[in-house]
Amino acid sequence: MDQETAKKLLVEGGTFVFLGVPQETQFGIDMQCWNTEEDFRGIKMIPPGLHYVHYSAVSKETGDISPRSGFMHYFDKKEFVVKMWDKKLEDISKDEISEESIQRLKDNLLNIDKHLAPYPYEIWQKWKQLSSQITAELAQKLSPLNGLIRASVDLLPMRFTEIPKEKYPPGSTPGEITKHYLDQTYSLDLMIAQHDEPLHIIGELQFTYLCFLIGHSLEAFEHWKNLVILLCSCDKAILKYRNVYFNFIKTIETQIDEMPGDFLADIVMNKNVIYKKLRYFFRTVFVNKKKIDGQLLSLIVRFIENLTQKLKWDFTGLNDYEEDEKPVLVLFDDFVAIDEHCILSL
Known part of the structure; x- marks a missing residue:
């Protein structure tokens, strides 16, 4: 990223500290994913706004990857979020981190900064469009x-x-039912x-x-x-x-x-x-x-x-029905269904 953006994110960006994550765990934020190294401690310079943090445990014995888990979090400017890994559950810990522990990590930020990966800024514009x-x-x-x-x-x-x-209000007449199937604004x-x-x-x-x-x-x-x-x-x-x-x-x-x-x-x-x-x-x-x-x-x-x-894709001839779009009449006792959806009174 350019120097101005880097400076701005260093000052305003959020930080996500993830402690105890095993090596080779799949970890990602938004649309980016990595396999963690031994000294991985989290992500820094996270642009303020909504983000999707996700992870998958990886078996040391077989290399099998567990189904992905994650959460969405709205990072405020300079927000400092800390989570722990639970080795028994092979998942994020349910335990809350004390304010004292969070403050100690903040005070020690210079020492852990080198273990924090920078947010992959190249995905930021696309992420904003998607969210x-x-x-x-x-x-x-x-x-x-x-x-x-x-x-x-x-x-x-x-x-x-x-x-x-x-798809229609209670008490609708057959004609009204047809209308609500054709136009599902209701x-x-x-x-x-x-x-x-x-x-x-x-x-x-x-x-x-x-x-x-x-x-x-x-x-x-x-x-x-x-x-x-x-x-x-x-x-x-x-x-x-x-x-x-x-x-x-x-x-x-x-x-x-x-x-x-x-x-x-x-x-x-x-x-x-x-x-x-x-x-x-x-x-x-x-x-x-x-x-x-x-x-x-x-x-x-x-x-x-x-x-x-x-x-x-061909969108010419929009007024023409494709073969499987042509209306089909289905007879009932008192009604005719078109396309098995639209009901008309006889």
Whole structure:
């Protein structure tokens, strides 16, 4: 990094001291990961803001790597955080570090400084894009109760916002049910109502993606995918929550750029639900383009161009249905279901 940035981070950056970590443990912060050396003591010069600290124990006998664990923490300027490794648990210690012990480490900082790795500043800009809407409060709300994010859902599940099972208000007529299946703004309204502000739904989209990308949580990936599907399945919400959709486009574009190769290959080769829902979303946007804010529309057009160039996706003929998108009529006693979702009165 340049001299000015280095000086600023030396003065304002946070410090994470991790004591007793065995050699060759996998340890990382945000999108960077290392195998620790014998004299490793933590990370210094951490830019103020939200960060994801993660680790995996490595067996000395077999070299097997345990599932990844970690936590999100909002580092204030000059914040000094200390954690201990528990050798029996092969995990971060649950014991609190006393203020006296923390102060002794601060007083001895000059001696331990050489054992602290500098924050990998080259990832900082990308990290800010991936986590821009995750506040400290939102990260705490969505994390498991003990704060630790695990790759295995069996250990402790996440506390993600529940996506409504019923996509329409109680007492809806068949015609109203059809409308709410075609435009799922009602479901999005219910989810946003569970947050302190609308943009927190994008914060949750970012949080779940990072728990998948960094925390290796397939549960988080499923929730991320369901959030993308919901956001792409709305009509009125695009106008109602302009700022949400502006940040949705910026966020998912960055996320697709960082998507692991095997997952991205599945999306590209099989044109899976993410491609299909984005296609549906773009179709909705262009049908309503005269009503949509010009800046948002320009952002969406650029996103389509980038997807076409990067992934070779074809978004021409958005008004035409692909073979597996064509409506299917399913007869019931009193109703007709289109695509097994949209219900119309006979």
